[in-house]
Amino acid sequence: xxxLQAGGGVRRYYNINGWLFVAPALGLIGVFMVYPILWSLWMxxxxxxxxxxxxxxxxxxxxxxxxPVFIKxxxxxxxxxxxxxxxxxxxxLIVAAALNNPKLWGRSFFRTAIFLPxxxxxxxxxxLFKSMFAADGVVNGALQALHIISSPIPWLTDPFWAKVLIxxxxxxxxxxxxxxxxxxxxxxxxxxxxxxxRIDGISARGxxxxxxxxxxxxxxLFTMVTSTIGTLQLFDEVxxxxxxxGGPSNETLTLSLYIYNLTFKFMPxxxxxxxxxxxxxxxxxxxxFLQFYATRERD
Amino acid sequence: xxxxRTTALLSSIATYLLLGFVSFLSVFPFLWMAIGATNTSIDVxxxxxxxxxxxxxxxxxxFTQVDVPLVFWNTAKIAIVSTILTLAISSLAGxxxxxxxxxVRERIYQFMLLTLFIxxxxxxxxxxxxMGRAGLINxxxxxxxxxxxxxxxxxxxxxxxxAFPSELRDAAKVDGLKExxxxxxxxxxxxxxxxxxxxxxxxxxxxNNYLWPLIVLQSNDTKTITLVISSLASAxxxxxxxxxxxxVIATLPTLLVFFLMQKQFVQGMLGSVK
Numbered sequence: 001x002x003x004l005q006a007g008g009g010v011r012r013y014y015n016i017n018g019w020l021f022v023a024p025a026l027g028l029i030g031v032f033m034v035y036p037i038l039w040s041l042w043m044x045x046x047x048x049x050x051x052x053x054x055x056x057x058x059x060x061x062x063x064x065x066x067x068p069v070f071i072k073x074x075x076x077x078x079x080x081x082x083x084x085x086x087x088x089x090x091x092x093l094i095v096a097a098a099l100n101n102p103k104l105w106g107r108s109f110f111r112t113a114i115f116l117p118x119x120x121x122x123x124x125x126x127x128l129f130k131s132m133f134a135a136d137g138v139v140n141g142a143l144q145a146l147h148i149i150s151s152p153i154p155w156l157t158d159p160f161w162a163k164v165l166i167x168x169x170x171x172x173x174x175x176x177x178x179x180x181x182x183x184x185x186x187x188x189x190x191x192x193x194x195x196x197x198r199i200d201g202i203s204a205r206g207x208x209x210x211x212x213x214x215x216x217x218x219x220x221l222f223t224m225v226t227s228t229i230g231t232l233q234l235f236d237e238v239x240x241x242x243x244x245x246g247g248p249s250n251e252t253l254t255l256s257l258y259i260y261n262l263t264f265k266f267m268p269x270x271x272x273x274x275x276x277x278x279x280x281x282x283x284x285x286x287x288x289f290l291q292f293y294a295t296r297e298r299d
Numbered sequence: 300x301x302x303x304r305t306t307a308l309l310s311s312i313a314t315y316l317l318l319g320f321v322s323f324l325s326v327f328p329f330l331w332m333a334i335g336a337t338n339t340s341i342d343v344x345x346x347x348x349x350x351x352x353x354x355x356x357x358x359x360x361x362f363t364q365v366d367v368p369l370v371f372w373n374t375a376k377i378a379i380v381s382t383i384l385t386l387a388i389s390s391l392a393g394x395x396x397x398x399x400x401x402x403v404r405e406r407i408y409q410f411m412l413l414t415l416f417i418x419x420x421x422x423x424x425x426x427x428x429x430m431g432r433a434g435l436i437n438x439x440x441x442x443x444x445x446x447x448x449x450x451x452x453x454x455x456x457x458x459x460x461x462a463f464p465s466e467l468r469d470a471a472k473v474d475g476l477k478e479x480x481x482x483x484x485x486x487x488x489x490x491x492x493x494x495x496x497x498x499x500x501x502x503x504x505x506x507n508n509y510l511w512p513l514i515v516l517q518s519n520d521t522k523t524i525t526l527v528i529s530s531l532a533s534a535x536x537x538x539x540x541x542x543x544x545x546x547v548i549a550t551l552p553t554l555l556v557f558f559l560m561q562k563q564f565v566q567g568m569l570g571s572v573k
Binding site: 122131259 | 314317318319321322324325326328329331332335343344345346347348388389391392394395396398399400401404407411414416417418419420421422423424425426427428429444445447448450453478482503506507509510514525528529532533539542543545546549550553554556557561565568569
């Protein structure tokens with residue numbers, strides 16, 4: 001009996017301590033994460049401008065379908081994500097594979113150089129890129145000097161090239177970041193596996209495809225999910241390339257920028273903006289699920 | 300048919316070409332930033348690739364258009380305070396979740412990890428209204444509050460806690476230390492490299508934060524460095540020489556931290572996936 005009571009006491013002591021350690025974090029997450037996300041779900045069923053709102057049911061969702069600006073923002077965001085994420089991750093993987101050679105001369109120099117873009121703030125590098133990609137700027141100058149193009153590319157004013165610029169910029173900023181994840185995972189792979197494969201006469205390419213890539217699967221999944229979430233929330237670059245307009249004529253408008261404009265630029269329509277924000281929530285959830293599903297372990 | 304040696308040579312040439320090219324592209328914008336800061340706005344826009352003589356003019360221009368000490372103070376204050384609070388609260392939680400396991404808390408932890416998938420865009424409108432009602436718009440507290448409890452950092456500290464030797468904790472218990480004493484006097488010192496790595500990452504995220512400060516900081520005397528640079532660059536005719544001086548000033552602290560503490564920097568980034 002005494003033992004049981006002591007046991008209960010220990011368990012209670014253990015449990016109280018457990019709650020005390022996590023309580024501050026849970027409190028803050030509750031107030032600044034869980035409560036707002038539920039509130040914006042509720043908001044997305046409200047219509048009206050400013051502070052006079054009323055319950056509108058699915059009115060906002062119907063409004064989405066008939067809103068050409070939303071469709072534009074959705075398709076731009078999708079284009080950025082579908083094209084940029086695979087290019088960047090592929091590049092990061094190749095660079096990591098090249099760097100994963102202990103005998104490589106100047107290895108730490110290359111690694112540091114390629115990682116360097118990660119230390120810049122999104123605003124600083126956006127502004128920097130805007131100056132480099134000006135019509136008569138250094139990039140067009142170099143491309144013309146190398147005879148790759150004959151006339152300057154209108155990076156900031158042409159619908160197509162404005163998108164290309166954004167893809168180039170994000171790829172510059174994040175390739176090194178993802179490369180570091182791959183490189184570290186490659187260095188954790190047991191060398192004896194490669195040795196055994198080499199003795200069995202499997203080529204370097206075969207070893208990369210059938211050992212490295214499968215062993216990297218969890219990390220590739222991680223980078224896919226984080227890059228997807230990042231690209232779907234694209235804001236800083238577009239805002240700073242286009243003075244907050246998403247131009248030329250909404251060609252680089254993203255969902256996050258549209259939400260910002262709906263809320264803080266015009267007479268705020270909180271309800272509709274919240275509905276657009278839930279489009280991002282649903283896309284993130286769906287794509288993360290798809291990526292987990294596609295890379296799941298098959299028996 | 301190529302001999303093995305020739306193939307090896309060709310593939311190593313290809314490797315160096317690739318790495319050299321990617322490294323050049325990665326580093327060139329930094330060089331361009333330094334060059335541009337010494338040139339006039341016209342020269343920057345016209346892509347003049349050599350150092351100029353306008354550096355002093357640009358620096359003077361930046362210091363007259365921007366209250367640099369105040370902006371620096373605002374940015375540093377927000378970054379340091381929110382980093383210290385983030386580390387304290389997240390490490391307490393990471394330690395608590397790992398050391399005192401229960402079925403309920405395990406469920407809560409898993410639920411909490413789901414919040415990593417919530418895009419900030421879906422939080423910003425309610426957060427803005429909350430801050431407005433609390434009268435916190437235009438205050439630095441409003442910038443800090445939503446970032447302090449970070450599910451990512453809690454995850455990071457929980458993962459790192461798995462490497463904390465439990466003998467240390469048992470010995471401390473035998474010596475009669477209370478749980479908070481074990482945390483404060485044993486866990487924190489033992490895990491200092493984990494804290495160092497986390498500090499760098501959180502500090503950098505805060506230093507570079509943009510969207511949320513853009514929403515809540517509306518008057519000039521509360522603004523941070525990213526907001527100032529952004530507004531200088533969005534002028535109708537931005538003075539790019541001055542703007543690039545600003546980007547150099549904004550980038551130097553994080554660049555410095557990176558070069559001084561590269562190991563912890565990388566460890567902090569990777570820590571969470573190991």
